[in-house]
Amino acid sequence: MDPTALLLSRLQFAFTISFHIIFPAFTIGLAAWLTVLEAMHLRSGKPVYRTLFEFWLKIFGVAFGMGVVSGVVMAFQFGTNWSVLSKMSGPIQGPLLSYETFTAFMLEASFFGILIFGRTRVPPWFYLFSTAMVALGTTLSAFWIMVNNSWMQVPTGYVMQNGQFVPDDWMQIIFNRVVWVRFPHMLLASYLTGAFCVAATGAWYLLRRTYRAEAHVMLRMGLALAAVLLPVQLFIGHLVGDYVHDYQPAKFAAIEARWHDEQPASEVLIAIPDSSTESNKYAISIPVLGSIIGSMSLSSKEVGLTSFPPQDRPPVAIPFFAFRIMVGCGLLMLALAWLGSWLGLKHRLERNRLLLWGIFLSFPLPWIAILTGWYTAEVGRQPWTVYGVLRTADAVTPFLTAAAAMTSLIMFVAVYAFIFSFGTYYIYRLLRAGPAGLGGEVLHAPAMPNRPMSLADRPRPPSGNYAQAGE
Amino acid sequence: MVTFWVALLAISILIYLLLDGFDLGVGILFLLPNSEVRRQAMLGAIAPFWDGNETWLVVTGVVLWGAFPVVYATVLSAFYIPVIFMLLGLILRGVAFEFRAKSQHSRWIWDLGFGGGSLVATFMQGVMVGALVQGLPIIDGQYAGGVFGWLSGFSILCGIGLCLGYALLGACWLVRKRGGAVRDLARSQIPVLATGVLLFLILVFSHALLQHLPILHRWIDRPYLFVFPAIGAGAACVLASSILRHDDYWPFHMVSLIFISAFGTLALSFWPYMVPFAITIDEAAAPHASLAFMFWGAGLFIFPLMLLYVAIGFRVFRGKFDSESVRY
Numbered sequence: 001m002d003p004t005a006l007l008l009s010r011l012q013f014a015f016t017i018s019f020h021i022i023f024p025a026f027t028i029g030l031a032a033w034l035t036v037l038e039a040m041h042l043r044s045g046k047p048v049y050r051t052l053f054e055f056w057l058k059i060f061g062v063a064f065g066m067g068v069v070s071g072v073v074m075a076f077q078f079g080t081n082w083s084v085l086s087k088m089s090g091p092i093q094g095p096l097l098s099y100e101t102f103t104a105f106m107l108e109a110s111f112f113g114i115l116i117f118g119r120t121r122v123p124p125w126f127y128l129f130s131t132a133m134v135a136l137g138t139t140l141s142a143f144w145i146m147v148n149n150s151w152m153q154v155p156t157g158y159v160m161q162n163g164q165f166v167p168d169d170w171m172q173i174i175f176n177r178v179v180w181v182r183f184p185h186m187l188l189a190s191y192l193t194g195a196f197c198v199a200a201t202g203a204w205y206l207l208r209r210t211y212r213a214e215a216h217v218m219l220r221m222g223l224a225l226a227a228v229l230l231p232v233q234l235f236i237g238h239l240v241g242d243y244v245h246d247y248q249p250a251k252f253a254a255i256e257a258r259w260h261d262e263q264p265a266s267e268v269l270i271a272i273p274d275s276s277t278e279s280n281k282y283a284i285s286i287p288v289l290g291s292i293i294g295s296m297s298l299s300s301k302e303v304g305l306t307s308f309p310p311q312d313r314p315p316v317a318i319p320f321f322a323f324r325i326m327v328g329c330g331l332l333m334l335a336l337a338w339l340g341s342w343l344g345l346k347h348r349l350e351r352n353r354l355l356l357w358g359i360f361l362s363f364p365l366p367w368i369a370i371l372t373g374w375y376t377a378e379v380g381r382q383p384w385t386v387y388g389v390l391r392t393a394d395a396v397t398p399f400l401t402a403a404a405a406m407t408s409l410i411m412f413v414a415v416y417a418f419i420f421s422f423g424t425y426y427i428y429r430l431l432r433a434g435p436a437g438l439g440g441e442v443l444h445a446p447a448m449p450n451r452p453m454s455l456a457d458r459p460r461p462p463s464g465n466y467a468q469a470g471e
Numbered sequence: 472m473v474t475f476w477v478a479l480l481a482i483s484i485l486i487y488l489l490l491d492g493f494d495l496g497v498g499i500l501f502l503l504p505n506s507e508v509r510r511q512a513m514l515g516a517i518a519p520f521w522d523g524n525e526t527w528l529v530v531t532g533v534v535l536w537g538a539f540p541v542v543y544a545t546v547l548s549a550f551y552i553p554v555i556f557m558l559l560g561l562i563l564r565g566v567a568f569e570f571r572a573k574s575q576h577s578r579w580i581w582d583l584g585f586g587g588g589s590l591v592a593t594f595m596q597g598v599m600v601g602a603l604v605q606g607l608p609i610i611d612g613q614y615a616g617g618v619f620g621w622l623s624g625f626s627i628l629c630g631i632g633l634c635l636g637y638a639l640l641g642a643c644w645l646v647r648k649r650g651g652a653v654r655d656l657a658r659s660q661i662p663v664l665a666t667g668v669l670l671f672l673i674l675v676f677s678h679a680l681l682q683h684l685p686i687l688h689r690w691i692d693r694p695y696l697f698v699f700p701a702i703g704a705g706a707a708c709v710l711a712s713s714i715l716r717h718d719d720y721w722p723f724h725m726v727s728l729i730f731i732s733a734f735g736t737l738a739l740s741f742w743p744y745m746v747p748f749a750i751t752i753d754e755a756a757a758p759h760a761s762l763a764f765m766f767w768g769a770g771l772f773i774f775p776l777m778l779l780y781v782a783i784g785f786r787v788f789r790g791k792f793d794s795e796s797v798r799y
Contacts, residue, residue, distance in 0.1 A: 075529045076532055094536035094538070095757075097533045102773040103769075
């Protein structure tokens with residue numbers, strides 16, 4: 001095993017999955033929001049909901065397409081760079097990801113087509129049903145991914161046979177309590193991403209004094225949803241912390257930057273952890289709070305990193321800072337959502353341009369929180385790939401060379417940077433143009449199933465259209 | 472249970488070959504000098520299908536991992552460079568397809584991305600098949616061929632062969648789905664491409680037989696296996712006559728049949744090996760608990776539904792795309 005190839009493989013996995021997660025995180029939330037919009041339109045008949053639906057459907061299409069192309073890579077990367085892992089854990093991870101592809105493929109592919117071109121061909125209730133099925137598809141996809149990742153965090157329900165993880169209890173693998181705190185945590189994070197993007201768009205339009213009616217609906221719904229979900233998310237986040245505390249004590253110690261066993265333990269709010277001296281510099285900490293957070297007790301003993309042999313310790317700086325950035329983003333979002341909702345109730349939000357600017361600029365916060373949350377979970381799991389059983393260094397393809405890994409990493413970075421800049425620019429243009437000009441045209445604009453991004457095309461390209469052009 | 476998953480995997484690969492084959496093939500033909508009008512017609516002919524077609528690659532990947540993890544791990548890691556370049560090609564081609572319509576000044580970038588991505592992805596797929604036929608250097612279940620162990624004259628030949636094959640499928644698809652000048656040009660390309668593909672197929676199979684004589688014995692022992700090459704030869708004859716008759720419907724189906732017979736011939740030659748002469752199907756199969764878990768949900772219920780969905784999708788967009796029904 002080549003240590004450079006190992007490092008490059010880890011970087012490549014981190015890079016490609018970070019890029020990929022941006023899009024599903026957005027589309028899971030958006031699909032749910034589209035379902036709500038369609039339901040409200042059916043119930044109230046107000047055209048504003050319909051306008052918003054058609055508008056956000058176009059943005060959904062582009063993000064969905066980017067998620068699809070970047071997701072294909074994930075299905076193969078386990079085999080190319082992590083062949084030992086995929087050989088050993090294939091009997092468990094393979095079936096889980098098969099279900100992911102099969103269920104998501106089924107629901108999304110079947111009903112996305114109806115979503116795009118079926119508006120006039122199916123009854124309204126069925127159109128709503130199709131929207132809900134697309135949302136269910138994205139959610140199921142997230143579910144299987146979280147089952148898969150949770151199994152790597154807390155492997156369970158297996159026996160070792162001939163060097164393979166052989167499943168002996170699928171119920172335990174799918175329905176253990178780690179899955180059922182981590183999946184809601186991810187799901188809520190996606191909903192919050194959708195909520196903040198919608199609210200930020202509303203704030204942007206109000207600041208530009210355009211699309212006032214739509215902007216109000218977006219702001220009100222986005223902020224209200226965030227205001228309700230954020231406290232729940234903080235609570236579930238606490239439960240996620242509990243599982244880390246119970247099952248992954250070394251990760252917990254790294255997140256807390258606790259170097260030595262303490263009783264009762266203090267909580268380090270902020271510091272610069274220094275692994276060479278196994279201590280923190282410039283630490284600001286609160287006595288006893290560490291025991292309360294860790295074990296809900298005033299006197300519990302909390303484990304420090306030095307209780308683990310050096311080769312079993314995760315890096316400290318990344319989980320420590322990433323976790324704090326995530327929590328900081330969460331608290332900032334909570335403040336914005338509550339303040340905004342409160343002022344909105346009093347009809348004073350529109351005049352408060354400072355807060356509108358704050359909400360507008362807040363749209364990256366949920367993504368930062370999701371990415372830093374993932375870094376906390378994944379880097380904190382090190383040095384293990386399958387926690388406590390298979391080390392990352394032993395999971396990598398043994399004969400992979402640094403040159404090959406470097407080539408692929410550079411290619412991925414270059415290609416992703418290229419398509420990402422065009423994709424985001426395109427979404428920006430859609431958002432900037434706003435819901436105008438959709439009117440009657442979009443309802444008849446023919447679009448095709450299986451072609452997420454075609455939805456976002458201008459109804460009539462100036463150079464004619466594909467079907468007629470052949471004649 | 473193992474047989475079920477081998478069959479399902481074979482069906483998935485075959486569906487992928489035929490479906491993504493024709494749209495990758497149109498992508499390759501896209502690289503030839505074309506007018507803007509013709510390019511748009513070519514894109515329009517595959518627009519409603521390519522995304523769904525590509526999903527079968529993911530299906531193949533995850534089924535392989537779940538049902539035959541040893542093969543998944545060995546083959547993908549051995550083919551590191553080809554797999555990565557295939558993925559990059561598919562990504563560039565996927566987004567190029569979509570971004571093209573939005574750009575006026577940078578259209579040439581996306582044209583190149585679409586055609587080039589298709590060509591690279593196809594070539595790499597062919598190279599991998601060629602290297603598998605030739606036999607990967609595997610010692611004690613571990614790939615031992617180095618970064619470029621898959622590279623040989625034969626595997627490059629197979630890469631070129633698959634490019635020709637997909638281009639042939641693509642040309643037949645254009646003949647089937649289009650009319651007018653687009654169809655006529657595609658039709659004139661078919662004889663050249665078909666001759667190339669047939670020559671290549673004969674070359675590959677003689678090479679495989681000469682290199683691995685045990686296969687020859689298998690064929691002599693079981694003469695009924697010759698039914699696959701026979702079907703292929705018959706399909707080639709019908710293809711030739713349908714081209715001469717200027718028929719629009721049959722060429723695509725005949726080329727598909729040639730693909731199926733080539734796939735069948737190859738699979739039967741190597742049975743029961745999954746990675747030829749190194750890993751058998753039974754050695755590669757996941758434990759029963761994994762196969763059964765996939766069988767009772769994904770295999771038994773969802774897979775037939777997926778097939779049904781594909782059938783419905785192609786039915787909705789049946790016939791020639793010369794009306795206003797498909798455009799954007």
